[in-house]
Amino acid sequence: MSGAVVADLRRTVAELHGELIRNGLVAWTMGNISARVPGRELIVIKPSGVGYDELTASSMVVVDLHGTVVEGELSPSSDTATHAYVYRAMDWVGGVVHTHSPYATAWAAHGVAIPCVLTGQADEFGGDIPVGPFARIGGEEIGVGIVETLTGSRSPAVLMRSHGVFAIGASARDAVKAAVMCEDAARTVLLARTLGELTRLEQADIDALYDRYQNVYGQR
Numbered sequence: 031m032s033g034a035v036v037a038d039l040r041r042t043v044a045e046l047h048g049e050l051i052r053n054g055l056v057a058w059t060m061g062n063i064s065a066r067v068p069g070r071e072l073i074v075i076k077p078s079g080v081g082y083d084e085l086t087a088s089s090m091v092v093v094d095l096h097g098t099v100v101e102g103e104l105s106p107s108s109d110t111a112t113h114a115y116v117y118r119a120m121d122w123v124g125g126v127v128h129t130h131s132p133y134a135t136a137w138a139a140h141g142v143a144i145p146c147v148l149t150g151q152a153d154e155f156g157g158d159i160p161v162g163p164f165a166r167i168g169g170e171e172i173g174v175g176i177v178e179t180l181t182g183s184r185s186p187a188v189l190m191r192s193h194g195v196f197a198i199g200a201s202a203r204d205a206v207k208a209a210v211m212c213e214d215a216a217r218t219v220l221l222a223r224t225l226g227e228l229t230r231l232e233q234a235d236i237d238a239l240y241d242r243y244q245n246v247y248g249q250r
């Protein structure tokens with residue numbers, strides 16, 4: 031069942047974990063990335079408890095959309111049930127990232143959404159970065175909270191209360207970008223708050239910025 035597509039995704043997902051380190055989003059092994067195999071009911075995900083330096087294409091685990099291992103020698107990430115739930119519930123999602131990145135997790139610890147006070151956040155998130163409910167680790171509760179919070183939201187990232195960040199994207203790379211931008215917004219807005227009260231951007235400006243960035247910005 032392997033095939034070139036799965037082999038490519040194994041390499042991509044293994045390599046993307048380097049971005050979590052380079053962007054300061056993870057401590058020890060506390061962060062994970064997965065990707066959906068296009069057109070298949072399969073996910074490529076990080077193995078549990080393996081250091082980022084040791085991650086290779088062949089150490090990645092392939093699971094089905096219920097988290098059952100299909101291919102791979104190691105156990106999948108302990109967050110696999112959460113990733114799998116998100117893929118089952120959100121057809122368009124091709125990548126999921128989870129981190130406890132420090133600034134965003136500080137907001138999650140307070141259960142406070144990151145207010146949209148900067149154009150960069152309007153571009154990327156189209157508004158506040160929302161807070162999801164507290165959920166115990168282990169079952170599908172976290173996945174349910176993520177899906178409930180992000181369905182109908184423009185934000186590709188959610189601050190799960192007292193836990194950390196889950197980010198989604200059409201691809202694993204997009205989800206990693208959302209996790210990086212979420213941490214960036216969390217850090218800058220926290221710094222800005224130390225200088226005094228903040229004013230949220232006007233909704234019309236947020237809408238215009240989001241539309242331009244999503245539809246016009248970059249190379250077409």
Ligand SMILES: [Zn+2]
Binds near residue numbers: 128129130193194
């Ligand atoms: Zn976690």
